[in-house]
Amino acid sequence: MTTLVYWFRQDLRLADNPAFLRACADADYLLPIYVVDPEAEAKTEWGFDRVASHRQAFLRESIEDLKRQLRALGSDLFVFSGEIQAVVSLASIAVNATAIYCEQIEAPEEIDQVTRLQSSSVEVKQFWQSSMLEPHDLPFDFAAIPDVFTAFRQKVEKANLKFANPVPPVTRIPPTPAWRTQQIQTIDLHAESHLKSFKGGETAAALHLKQYLDRRLPDTYKQTRNQLMGMDYSSKFSPWLSLGCMSARTIAAELDNYESKYGANDGTYWLWFELLWRDYFRFLHFKYGRKLYRKTGLSDHPPSKFGRAQFAQWCGGHTGEGLIDAAMTELSTTGYLSNRLRQVVASYWIYDMKGDWRAAAAWFESQLIDYDVYSNQGNWLYIAGRGTDPRGGRAFNVAKQTNDHDSNGKYRRRWLKQSGESVKTELDEE
Numbered sequence: 069m070t071t072l073v074y075w076f077r078q079d080l081r082l083a084d085n086p087a088f089l090r091a092c093a094d095a096d097y098l099l100p101i102y103v104v105d106p107e108a109e110a111k112t113e114w115g116f117d118r119v120a121s122h123r124q125a126f127l128r129e130s131i132e133d134l135k136r137q138l139r140a141l142g143s144d145l146f147v148f149s150g151e152i153q154a155v156v157s158l159a160s161i162a163v164n165a166t167a168i169y170c171e172q173i174e175a176p177e178e179i180d181q182v183t184r185l186q187s188s189s190v191e192v193k194q195f196w197q198s199s200m201l202e203p204h205d206l207p208f209d210f211a212a213i214p215d216v217f218t219a220f221r222q223k224v225e226k227a228n229l230k231f232a233n234p235v236p237p238v239t240r241i242p243p244t245p246a247w248r249t250q251q252i253q254t255i256d257l258h259a260e261s262h263l264k265s266f267k268g269g270e271t272a273a274a275l276h277l278k279q280y281l282d283r284r285l286p287d288t289y290k291q292t293r294n295q296l297m298g299m300d301y302s303s304k305f306s307p308w309l310s311l312g313c314m315s316a317r318t319i320a321a322e323l324d325n326y327e328s329k330y331g332a333n334d335g336t337y338w339l340w341f342e343l344l345w346r347d348y349f350r351f352l353h354f355k356y357g358r359k360l361y362r363k364t365g366l367s368d369h370p371p372s373k374f375g376r377a378q379f380a381q382w383c384g385g386h387t388g389e390g391l392i393d394a395a396m397t398e399l400s401t402t403g404y405l406s407n408r409l410r411q412v413v414a415s416y417w418i419y420d421m422k423g424d425w426r427a428a429a430a431w432f433e434s435q436l437i438d439y440d441v442y443s444n445q446g447n448w449l450y451i452a453g454r455g456t457d458p459r460g461g462r463a464f465n466v467a468k469q470t471n472d473h474d475s476n477g478k479y480r481r482r483w484l485k486q487s488g489e490s491v492k493t494e495l496d497e498e
């Protein structure tokens with residue numbers, strides 16, 4: 069009899085989850101678990117919570133949804149709190165498991181979690197499954213991935229790679245094993261969400277994708293993607309992708325169906341193109357690993373000095389620069405910000421305020437409900453000129469950006485605090 073532990077990480081779904089499917093096939097008894105590590109969610113070195121309330125809410129909703137789905141198939145999700153290595157190995161000992169299966173995450177902290185687990189003499193089997201393309205289909209080795217995105221994309225297109233097919237959904241889950249609870253206690257997570265526009269979990273993800281396609285929004289994506297306000301100017305897939313509530317392959321496969329039904333257009337191509345950026349930042353991790361997490365990134369110039377007072381102005385939306393202040397208010401109020409404004413506020417912090425890029429990247433990590441380790445690190449390095457940008461960094465002119473994207477001031481009026489007025493969330497009114 070084989071007993072396995074399945075450790076859910078950033079793959080909180082049952083559809084297109086090859087690692088979980090494999091665990092279900094290999095096990096006679098299966099213990100699905102999730103671990104909340106309070107230490108990892110504690111304060112950053114910059115003095116704020118690493119996982120602020122919006123991210124917390126979205127995560128908890130996603131976990132609850134997964135639990136409901138597992139229960140509907142006769143299984144369950146056991147949620148523990150504690151240091152990952154201690155908790156996962158205790159759980160595997162409690163059920164006498166022969167191995168732990170999980171998704172592979174190729175970022176330093178996540179690699180270290182698995183390394184520590186392996187040192188506690190439990191076998192850990194990891195499965196790479198978070199990209200749209202299968203790494204072994206790529207027409208080059210990881211070491212030879214082109215540094216420049218355009219060259220990467222051209223090679224992928226020349227090889228005719230679009231996406232890897234999603235695997236069939238899990239239909240049968242082995243029973244959960246009996247286990248001794250005195251050693252380890254599960255916790256109850258209460259997801260009291262105040263997020264109006266984004267509901268965590270695989271169920272909401274599938275509904276969101278369906279309505280996005282049913283309403284033919286891909287057709288206008290290319291024209292609207294740099295706008296700032298509303299739910300429809302961009303896909304808003306990112307929160308669900310970040311926790312793996314849906315896979316990039318599922319989205320790409322649905323886009324492919326969409327193209328067969330309605331024809332391919334600029335919009336469908338650009339959505340795929342953006343998902344390819346997501347893959348690119350993932351695959352760069354296989355090439356550069358921890359170098360991407362040095363304070364210099366891939367460059368050799370040290371970060372600027374950290375100024376606490378300036379940082380508080382930037383985070384709190386008190387710089388005196390309207391577009392920046394409005395954007396930073398939107399970010400802390402909703403946990404989401406358009407791609408264009410992410411670029412502009414990042415540039416403003418790095419090039420206008422001359423701040424340490426690492427503190428600002430950590431602020432994004434804390435606030436964003438779509439925080440994704442690869443995309444956040446990759447984009448910050450890119451803008452800061454410490455990644456693979458052939459232009460050596462991206463400085464945006466705020467006056468020009470304001471004129472191009474908010475010439476009538478609508479966005480700034482929506483988010484700037486007026487004296488005596490509370491800031492309404494734009495998305496609340498949708």
Ligand code: FAD
Nearest residue numbers: 302303304305306342343346407410438439440443444447
């Ligand atoms: P759409 O425009 O609809 O794009 C579709 C999908 O393509 C997105 O869901 C996303 O998965 C992918 N994508 C789009 N743009 C990018 C990009 N530049 N890099 C990587 N993938 C992309 N994205 C995150 O998911 N998590 C992050 O933590 C994150 N941090 C960022 C930090 C900075 C400084 C910047 C400039 C960008 C960051 N992004 C991050 C990328 C991008 O801003 C978001 O993916 C996008 O705004 C999400 O909204 P959407 O789903 O509507 O995107």
